[in-house]
Amino acid sequence: xxxxxxxxxxxxxxxxxxxxxxxxxxxxxxxxxxxxxxxxxxxxxxxxxxxxxxxxxxxxxxxxxxxxxxxxxxxxxxxxxxxxxxxxxxxxxxxxxxxxxxxxxxxxx
Amino acid sequence: xxxxxxxxxxxxxxxxxxxxxxxxxxxxxxxxxxxxxxxxxxxxxxxxxxxxxxxxxxxxxxxxxxxxxxxxxxxxxxxxxxxxxxxxxxxxxxxxxxxxxxxxxxxxxxxxxx
Numbered sequence: 001x002x003x004x005x006x007x008x009x010x011x012x013x014x015x016x017x018x019x020x021x022x023x024x025x026x027x028x029x030x031x032x033x034x035x036x037x038x039x040x041x042x043x044x045x046x047x048x049x050x051x052x053x054x055x056x057x058x059x060x061x062x063x064x065x066x067x068x069x070x071x072x073x074x075x076x077x078x079x080x081x082x083x084x085x086x087x088x089x090x091x092x093x094x095x096x097x098x099x100x101x102x103x104x105x106x107x108x109x
Numbered sequence: 110x111x112x113x114x115x116x117x118x119x120x121x122x123x124x125x126x127x128x129x130x131x132x133x134x135x136x137x138x139x140x141x142x143x144x145x146x147x148x149x150x151x152x153x154x155x156x157x158x159x160x161x162x163x164x165x166x167x168x169x170x171x172x173x174x175x176x177x178x179x180x181x182x183x184x185x186x187x188x189x190x191x192x193x194x195x196x197x198x199x200x201x202x203x204x205x206x207x208x209x210x211x212x213x214x215x216x217x218x219x220x221x222x223x
Binding site for chain 1: 154213216
């Protein structure tokens with residue numbers, strides 16, 4: 001099955017810094033989504049982005065489907081950005097999202 | 110506007126006991142899902158219901174059963190709990206079972222099996 005690898009596994013930054021999180025996947029996919037899990041466990045969808053670039057405030061995401069990777073950019077980090085960021089991909093063969101192990105981001109004030 | 114509500118939030122069981130996790134959504138979504146999250150890992154799909162009246166196995170269905178009671182409610186049952194089922198369980202829903210639909214998650218249920 002499809003393998004999803006996220007890097008880095010952990011990232012510690014000062015407030016105001018920028019960061020780039022990466023998601024590699026081993027085969028072509030129908031769908032890719034980015035999620036944020038806050039320190040209290042709540043999961044929220046950030047982007048649905050099977051290809052191209054999208055922006056939402058300080059966050060943006062780019063997926064290069066032909067090269068099988070996606071990037072999540074966070075600019076001017078705030079402490080509320082802390083948590084775990086997951087990417088999840090949907091294979092063409094079925095509708096079951098396959099999740100990466102996540103990048104744990106800690107933003108220090 | 111509650112979204113996805115799951116109960117209980119916390120539960121401790123002894124090996125062999127049974128329990129049911131309840132999930133309800135008020136967004137008129139057709140599709141519902143149960144995931145488990147283990148430390149240091151992403152979510153893994155246990156079962157899903159593409160629409161009312163249908164259920165299908167996900168990646169890790171062994172030891173679980175589900176019921177799509179109606180369009181709003183989707184329950185997960187552990188018939189004989191095992192320590193390997195200690196995990197955080199998330200219910201989610203989406204408008205439809207296609208790739209373009211955003212998942213909305215409940216707050217999670219932390220289950221410990223002793």
